[in-house]
Amino acid sequence: MSMTVTHDILIVGGGGAGLRAAIAAAEHSAGLSIALVSKVYPMRSHTVSAEGGAAGVMREEDSLDQHARDTIFGSDFLADQDAVEALVQEAPRELIQLEHWGCPWSRDPDGRISVRAFGGMSVDRTLYASDKTGFHMLHSLFQTSLKYDNIVRYDECFVTSLLIDDGKVQGVAFVNLFSGRVQAIHAKVVIMCTGGCGRVFPFTTNAAIKTGDGMALAYRAGAPMKDMEFVQYHPTGLPGTGILITEASRGEGGWLCNKDGYRYLQDYGLGPPTETPVHRKMELGPRDILSRCFVQEDQKGRTFEGPHGSYVHLDLRHLGEKLIDQKLPFVRELTRNYVGIDPVVEPIPVRPVVHYMMGGIHTDIDAKTPLDGLYAAGEVACVSINGANRLGSNSLTECLVFGARAGRAAAEYALDQPAPATNPVEALASDEQRRLDAQFFRKEGGTENVADIREAMQQTMEEGAGIYRDEARMQQTCNDLRELRERFANIRIEDRNDIFNTERIGALELDYMLEVAEVIANSALLRRESRGSHTRTDHPERDDANFLKHSLAYRTETGPRIEYAPVSITRWQPEERKY
Amino acid sequence: MSERTVSLKVTRYRPGQDSTPTAQSYEVAYPDDWVVLDALNFIKDHVDGTLSFRWSCRMGVCGSCGMMVNGEPRLTCSAFLREFDSQEIRIEPLAHFPVIRDLVIDMSGFLDKLKSVSPWIIRDTEKDPSEGEYLQSPKQLDAYHPFTACINCLLCYSACPIFGLETDFIGPAALALAHRYNEDSRDQGSAARWNAINDHNGAWQCTFVGECSVVCPKSVDPAAAIQRLKVDTAKQWVRSVLLPWGQK
Amino acid sequence: MTRNRPDPSLLFHPRMPGNWWLRKRTYFLFIVREFTSVFIAAYLIVFLVQLYQLGNGPGAYQAFMGQFASPGWIGFHAVALAFAIYHSLTWFYTTSIVIPLRIGAMVAPRYVFTLLNVAVWLAVSAAILAIYLIW
Structure with a gap:
């Protein structure tokens, strides 16, 4: 019985980048057959949780150069400037394309798409659909994707390996959740769009599905992981749950106050405090700096103490009910539903929370990875336009621009490939079934609880790879992760029913997370400087002489091997990053 | 605690x-x-x-x-x-x-229903993105915006006894989405959606229990959307009977 | 298009219990509304017969109307009237949903439109009653 099917292009992940890539490929050539494989139904993808907006130059007072400069400056000069230039140049077209596909962007009275202020941006350039931008983008893309008959979805299929033959990526093997069986799809080219891995940390805005699947898959297949040490903390998450309170709440004029009601950011060089928001100042500073300010304020004992750790106040009361309902309705809904606080009358408790991975699978400007036949786009990839710190509202744009680029480039690549004489992945699929049966599905014995190992991993990641880092703690985390890997070999899986077996999937996800966590910790250990989100107490200064370069992690049996690659610098020479 | x-x-x-x-x-x-x-x-x-x-x-x-x-x-x-x-x-x-x-x-049936109402912008002529956005006033946005909030959680289907009795009923969420696109000033596809909405399993299957709107966690109000779809499809039908030459 | 579906033979298909409409107030009210149609239809038939008798001359009509004085017929009319009112009110409410009442930029709460409907209904009824009494 053959379970193998063939498509021209296979996309793993049905979020913003994956759907955009699928549509781009479908429009490139109606003759191409495109498979979209996702472990969840596409509208469940984590793009759905993005709130604040998507950046692009839309107004006369703005310019592509300003957007590029803000992004590069925000990245602490680690972004590749050619990639940033491509991003800012193609952003307006992509955002308008999405408008044509039905995205309900918020509008000005004259009918044009509205823009709002965002952290680190020097002009209002963030387009938004109230404060559910990611939700509306995802549903618009998903609904639009339904009209293309050459996009074939494989919903609720969990990819377990890339199939490589003849030195090329030729498809994937996956567990079909509905049957529990391992299946394979042959494809001329694969695009990885699985998003990030926030769940390697205990406290994150990320959804449960953000377990670094695509990163681990590519890494295991031999692709290098770029700049994985750069982990973005978002300054405003709800304590306990980690639910994101959008940066747009500060873009619209919200204040961060310590327990004395004092806007503490003015003590950290971000002042002066003003009644109405000023670009790049105070609460509109970049995320890495604001998160560090919180930690310092906490060390001074000027934060509130709560059951889920210390916190400060995000005060929106002065914005008034009308503006909050009009521009931040989701913030009000979330705080009312989850912490019983109405931001119209009470400040919101917030603390920094793991939000985004600047690093990812190394790709070039056309989303191509060093592995022949593998492309990647979105948070899973590192082009890099985000360098050491991403500016808020650049990531949704990145999904669109580089998702589209990946779709087009993969389509070109697929059209150039000859049809295979025999299907090469058949045998590889049965090997994969045997491997998974032995290690997971039919594994006998085992004493370790998957959840215990996951919690231990998250704990050590927070301790060693958090906002402030140092050699000793990072080394400890690296050691802990090796030990956890050994414990993982002894996991216990009780569920023997093949249908919708989420215990197996949970174990496979932890397998991926352990892989990715190790890359983060080891890359961080070797970067002996402070840059963007990577802040070391033992190396507090940026060191351009030694570290103005990307780290590239390659997998070996004994752990990651870190190499370095130059940063592309076109028109903006590195300077001190001061706001 | x-x-x-x-x-x-x-x-x-x-x-x-x-x-x-x-x-x-x-x-x-x-x-x-x-x-x-x-x-x-x-x-x-x-x-x-x-x-x-x-x-x-x-x-x-x-x-x-x-x-x-x-x-x-x-x-x-x-x-x-x-x-x-x-x-x-x-x-x-x-x-x-x-x-x-x-x-x-099993929600695969819902995904088929979703597709059946053509939930995407349909236009007679497409404009290239380089020519800019379609202008849409805040008032035009408000006309359909509440119906964009559906997260496809399917609570409304579980609240609907009609769906319980007739599982082929397109149902609240998918019909609300059809209404959302019909009401969008950028869309010209209501005629293309007419068959699905006017079908035996479409809007007319609804007998207005109203529970879908009660349980909706996003205040979408699919019940209202469906009743308005009924009025729209009826108006379209009358027009096609009285003014057959006016139809495309 | 989705290629992946669960094996239908392994699915459990739930069935609605026969008393589902007793499980929730709204379901019960809904079923009552559906049920009112029976009485409204019955009343309509009676009304048509009444018109037919009117065509048969004053004698036949008076004889027919005479039967209405019996407790059974009075009961029937009372129930039919109650159900007709219930049905009408739910219809007025439905109309308020289908046609949102806009006052300037604001959409008025639904009960406003429902009450407006009821007011118009009462006014028309009063007018008919007045015409009848004056005649």
């Missing part, structure tokens, strides 16, 4: 093993700020790894975690345990849907 204990009576269905679902009880001690989903995850992680359910964002926007909680369709990520006075809380899969396993329902 104070802890209380509750007994969760959870529906189990193991395909291939069980012919009908059974109930299994789990005792869970919980702090004040736990939601039903937290309790289910606690069970999954520390008590019984074989329990299957869907969840992801835990912030009420991905639409994965809908279940029947004490007989009412709810998003379990926002159903706080402290809300329930009872010592026992019943957790069942969303009503009216085929069950794949435990609390996991």
Whole structure:
């Protein structure tokens, strides 16, 4: 019985980048057959949780150069400037394309798409659909994707390996959740769009599905992981749950106050405090700096103490009910539903929370990875336009621009490939079934609880790879992760029913997370400087002489091997990053 | 934080093993700020790894975690345990849907229905993005915006007895989406959606129980959307009869 | 298009219990509304017969009308009237949903439109009654 099917292009992940890539490929050539494989139904993808907006130059007072400069400056000069230039140049077209596909962007009275202020941006350039931008983008893309008959979805299929033959990526093997069986799809080219891995940390805005699947898959297949040490903390998450309170709440004029009601950011060089928001100042500073300010304020004992750790106040009361309902309705809904606080009358408790991975699978400007036949786009990839710190509202744009680029480039690549004489992945699929049966599905014995190992991993990641880092703690985390890997070999899986077996999937996800966590910790250990989100107490200064370069992690049996690659610098020479 | 204990009576269905679902009880001690989903995850992680359910964002926007909680369709990520006075809380899969396993329902039928209403912008002529956006006033946006908020959580289908009796009914969420596109000033596709909406399984199947709008966690009001669709399709029908030459 | 679906033979298909409409107040009210149609239809038939008798001359009509004085017929009319009112009110409410009442930029609460409907209904009824009495 053959379970193998063939498509021209296979996309793993049905979020913003994956759907955009699928549509781009479908429009490139109606003759191409495109498979979209996702472990969840596409509208469940984590793009759905993005709130604040998507950046692009839309107004006369703005310019592509300003957007590029803000992004590069925000990245602490680690972004590749050619990639940033491509991003800012193609952003307006992509955002308008999405408008044509039905995205309900918020509008000005004259009918044009509205823009709002965002952290680190020097002009209002963030387009938004109230404060559910990611939700509306995802549903618009998903609904639009339904009209293309050459996009074939494989919903609720969990990819377990890339199939490589003849030195090329030729498809994937996956567990079909509905049957529990391992299946394979042959494809001329694969695009990885699985998003990030926030769940390697205990406290994150990320959804449960953000377990670094695509990163681990590519890494295991031999692709290098770029700049994985750069982990973005978002300054405003709800304590306990980690639910994101959008940066747009500060873009619209919200204040961060310590327990004395004092806007503490003015003590950290971000002042002066003003009644109405000023670009790049105070609460509109970049995320890495604001998160560090919180930690310092906490060390001074000027934060509130709560059951889920210390916190400060995000005060929106002065914005008034009308503006909050009009521009931040989701913030009000979330705080009312989850912490019983109405931001119209009470400040919101917030603390920094793991939000985004600047690093990812190394790709070039056309989303191509060093592995022949593998492309990647979105948070899973590192082009890099985000360098050491991403500016808020650049990531949704990145999904669109580089998702589209990946779709087009993969389509070109697929059209150039000859049809295979025999299907090469058949045998590889049965090997994969045997491997998974032995290690997971039919594994006998085992004493370790998957959840215990996951919690231990998250704990050590927070301790060693958090906002402030140092050699000793990072080394400890690296050691802990090796030990956890050994414990993982002894996991216990009780569920023997093949249908919708989420215990197996949970174990496979932890397998991926352990892989990715190790890359983060080891890359961080070797970067002996402070840059963007990577802040070391033992190396507090940026060191351009030694570290103005990307780290590239390659997998070996004994752990990651870190190499370095130059940063592309076109028109903006590195300077001190001061706001 | 104070802890209380509750007994969760959870529906189990193991395909291939069980012919009908059974109930299994789990005792869970919980702090004040736990939601039903937290309790289910606690069970999954520390008590019984074989329990299957869907969840992801835990912030009420991905639409994965809908279940029947004490007989009412709810998003379990926002159903706080402290809300329930009872010592026992019943957790069942969303009503009216085929069950794949435990609390996991088969929603592939919904995806077919979604596609059947052509939920995308349909235009006679497309404008290239280089020519800029379609202008849309805030008032034009307001006309359809409430109907864009649907997260496809399917609670409305579980609240709808018509869907329970006639599972081919396109149903509240998909019809609300059809209305959303019909009302969008950028769209010119209402004629193309007419057949699906006017079909036996379309808007006319609805007898206006109204519960879909009551349970909607995003205040979409699909009941209103469907009644308006009925008026629109009726008007379109009258027009096609009286002015056949006016039809394209 | 989705290629992946669960094996239909392994699914459990739930069935609606026969008493589903007793499980929730709204379901019960909905079923009552559906049920009112029976009485409204019955009343309509009676009304048509009444018109037919009117065509048969004053004698036949008076004889027919005479039967209405019996308790059974009075009961029937009372129930039919109650159900007709119930049905009409739910219809007025439905109309308020289908046609949102806009006052400037604001959409008025639904009960406003429902009450407006009821007011118009009462006014028309009063007018008919007045015409009848004056005649």
